[in-house]
Amino acid sequence: MHPAPSVIIFSTLSGAGFGLLIFLGLGLPVVEGWIALVFYLIAFGLTVIGLLSSVFHLKNRKNAWRSYSQWRSSWLSREALAAVASLVLMGLYAAAQVFLATTIAPLGWLGAALSLFTVYTTSMIYTQLRAVPRWNQWATPVLFLTASLAGGALLSGNGTVAILLLALLGVVVLWHWWKGDRRFGEVGSTLETATRLEGRVKLWEKPHTGENYLTREMVYQIGRRHAVKLRVIAMGLMVVLPLLVLLLLGAHHVTGAVAVLSYLAGMAVQRWLFFAEAEHVVGLYYGAHGNITANSSERTPA
Amino acid sequence: MTALPERTEKKLGLVIDLDTCVGCHACVIACKGWNTQHYGAPLSDQDAYGDASGTFLNRIHSYQVEPEHGASQTIHFPKSCLHCEDAPCVTVCPTGASYKRAEDGIVLVNEDACMGCGLCAWACPYGAREVDMAAGIMKKCTLCVDRIYNENLPEADRQPACVRTCPSGARHFGDLGDPDSDVSRLVAERGGVDLMPEQNTKPVNQYLPPRLKDRLQAPEMTGDEDILAPWLAPVAEEPQGFLKWLDGALERL
Numbered sequence: 275m276h277p278a279p280s281v282i283i284f285s286t287l288s289g290a291g292f293g294l295l296i297f298l299g300l301g302l303p304v305v306e307g308w309i310a311l312v313f314y315l316i317a318f319g320l321t322v323i324g325l326l327s328s329v330f331h332l333k334n335r336k337n338a339w340r341s342y343s344q345w346r347s348s349w350l351s352r353e354a355l356a357a358v359a360s361l362v363l364m365g366l367y368a369a370a371q372v373f374l375a376t377t378i379a380p381l382g383w384l385g386a387a388l389s390l391f392t393v394y395t396t397s398m399i400y401t402q403l404r405a406v407p408r409w410n411q412w413a414t415p416v417l418f419l420t421a422s423l424a425g426g427a428l429l430s431g432n433g434t435v436a437i438l439l440l441a442l443l444g445v446v447v448l449w450h451w452w453k454g455d456r457r458f459g460e461v462g463s464t465l466e467t468a469t470r471l472e473g474r475v476k477l478w479e480k481p482h483t484g485e486n487y488l489t490r491e492m493v494y495q496i497g498r499r500h501a502v503k504l505r506v507i508a509m510g511l512m513v514v515l516p517l518l519v520l521l522l523l524g525a526h527h528v529t530g531a532v533a534v535l536s537y538l539a540g541m542a543v544q545r546w547l548f549f550a551e552a553e554h555v556v557g558l559y560y561g562a563h564g565n566i567t568a569n570s571s572e573r574t575p576a
Numbered sequence: 577m578t579a580l581p582e583r584t585e586k587k588l589g590l591v592i593d594l595d596t597c598v599g600c601h602a603c604v605i606a607c608k609g610w611n612t613q614h615y616g617a618p619l620s621d622q623d624a625y626g627d628a629s630g631t632f633l634n635r636i637h638s639y640q641v642e643p644e645h646g647a648s649q650t651i652h653f654p655k656s657c658l659h660c661e662d663a664p665c666v667t668v669c670p671t672g673a674s675y676k677r678a679e680d681g682i683v684l685v686n687e688d689a690c691m692g693c694g695l696c697a698w699a700c701p702y703g704a705r706e707v708d709m710a711a712g713i714m715k716k717c718t719l720c721v722d723r724i725y726n727e728n729l730p731e732a733d734r735q736p737a738c739v740r741t742c743p744s745g746a747r748h749f750g751d752l753g754d755p756d757s758d759v760s761r762l763v764a765e766r767g768g769v770d771l772m773p774e775q776n777t778k779p780v781n782q783y784l785p786p787r788l789k790d791r792l793q794a795p796e797m798t799g800d801e802d803i804l805a806p807w808l809a810p811v812a813e814e815p816q817g818f819l820k821w822l823d824g825a826l827e828r829l
Contacts, residue, residue, distance in 0.1 A: 275698070331693070331694075332691050332692050332693050333691075333692025333693075333694070333707055333709075333712030333713065334690060334691050334692035334711075334712040334713050335691065336691075337671055337673075337688075337689055337690060337691035337692075338691050340670075340671035340672060340673070340689050340691060341670035341671050341691060341693075343670075343671065343672050344669060344670050344671065344672050346579065347579045347667045347669075348667065348668055348669055348670045349668070350668065350669075350670035350693065350695055351670035351671075354670060399668075399695065402664075402668065402699075403664075403668075403698055403699055404664065404701070404775055404776065405664070405698065405699060405700065405701040405775065406698065461774060461775075462774045463701070463772055463774055463775065465639075467771075467772050467773065467774055468771060468772050469639060469651070469653055469771070470769040470770075470771060470783060470785065471594075471639060471641045471651055471785070471786070472641070472643065472785070473641045473642050473643040473644065474641070474642040475639050475640070475641050475642075476639065476640045476641075476642070477637065477638075477639060477640075478638045478639055478640040478650060479637070479638040480637065481604075481632075481635035481636050481637050481655075482628075482632075482635065483628065484627055484628045484629050485627075485629055486629055486630070486631075486632070486706065487629075487631070487697070487706040487707055487709070488697075488703045488706060491694065491697065491698075491707075492697070492698065492703070554698070554701075555701045555772065555775065556700070556701060556702065556703035559637055559655065559702075559703060560637075
């Protein structure tokens with residue numbers, strides 16, 4: 275899948291922003307006055323920049339408001355609603371803490387729950403797509419939720435929780451890669467099932483001489499050869515470096531900032547890979563993914 | 577709501593005969609022509625005389641098939657929206673632009689409501705949906721909904737443009753929900769199949785597999801002897817007369 279910068283920025287920044295909102299909503303820590311203002315500027319800054327960025331991948335933005343209408347069937351619609359609802363609730367909770375120095379705990383809990391649900395809806399947009407087997411697995415929502423919570427723990431200065439969540443994130447990401455590499459074979463789509471032709475099928479001629487929307491958007495292959503190196507970089511920046519900084523140097527403002535920046539950089543690489551490595555089954559019609567399906571097509575009865 | 581209808585009264589769709597398709601791309605051009613000049617935003621091209629790219633609702637791939645025995649075959653493979661019963665492209669739509677009609681099962685996009693997020697194209701395993709880069713909205717096969725019910729057209733033309741134009745009769749249009757329709761009988765007779773059944777989309781469009789091609793007649797290719805062989809066999813196994821002398825002379829050189 276094409277790794278659009280707008281969607282990578284969105285899921286990286288808004289994931290961390292909602293993570294911070296979750297911790298602030300739970301009262302971890304309870305902040306009031308000026309300190310609260312700084313915390314909420316960071317949290318709302320990240321989520322709002324992320325959400326605005328996601329609007330840039332729309333080709334017809336004037337109809338974006340309609341995306342609030344289909345919450346009964348569409349995860350993307352649910353995400354749009356949940357994002358606004360959690361921002362409004364957390365905005366009220368934040369306003370009371372910043373301006374009235376009052377903490378309305380139940381409002382915060384509700385805001386935290388909605389923020390968590392927003393991250394879940396984002397993950398389900400990808401998880402629901404059977405046509406992209408790498409995403410279509412239960413580790414995808416677990417990955418998004420763990421990543422968001424780990425980012426939130428780092429940003430909110432919950433050192434010990436952050437260490438535990440970062441370690442968990444490392445395990446989840448490794449599992450997602452390991453399982454993701456196998457999902458295409460498990461779903462079982464091959465050029466033979468795509469065409470239902472009997473025998474060994476090879477693409478002989480494409481339908482068009484140039485690229486088209488489908489090949490640009492869904493048959494993205496560039497950069498896959500660096501995937502292993504990028505996985506190491508992602509894991510190093512996202513998990514290993516923040517863990518080392520926190521464990522060896524302790525959690526305070528400077529180490530916290532280094533850990534957060536490293537985490538965000540690693541997360542962006544991980545999200546780039548999340549898209550760039552995802553193979554869409556439509557690629558089969560264009561002769562792609564032969565290397566993945568080579569083994570499974572031999573099992574297909576000819 | 578972009579929920580799917582529980583059931584549709586009809587299941588209008590196409591039956592595509594991979595045996596007779598000659599890969600001429602006439603259906604591609606007829607589709608682009610009709611759908612550029614009629615319903616909805618036109619199907620645009622970008623840099624048509626350079627690094628060309630554009631929107632098409634119907635595309636023809638060509639495949640080489642190597643059977644277990646015998647020579648390879650070329651199969652031309654037209655592909656457009658399959659108007660799936662369990663269409664994943666419909667339920668993912670956040671704006672309500674994507675829908676499946678309860679009366680005839682046609683999957684359509686309400687272009688006035690589409691925000692061009694492209695999620696429906698991601699959800700489709702078949703690559704049946706493309707965002708038009710000029711209009712910024714999702715385009716897909718409408719089964720020529722503006723032809724098939726159009727009483728201003730002569731009755732013979734009330735078919736999708738691709739079906740109407742196909743010179744080899746490889747495309748058939750009808751109600752696949754009615755077991756007695758011509759298309760349903762054709763599917764039953766020829767063993768029509770779903771594309772990517774493992775994706776659980778329950779496509780309405782059906783593909784008729786290619787028949788076995790005429791066998792090559794050379795006995796060394798087939799192992800069989802042609803029925804004309806006794807008449808086609810050389811009259812004399814050994815050359816006679818001058819040729820016999822020439823053959824011998826050349827042999828001795």
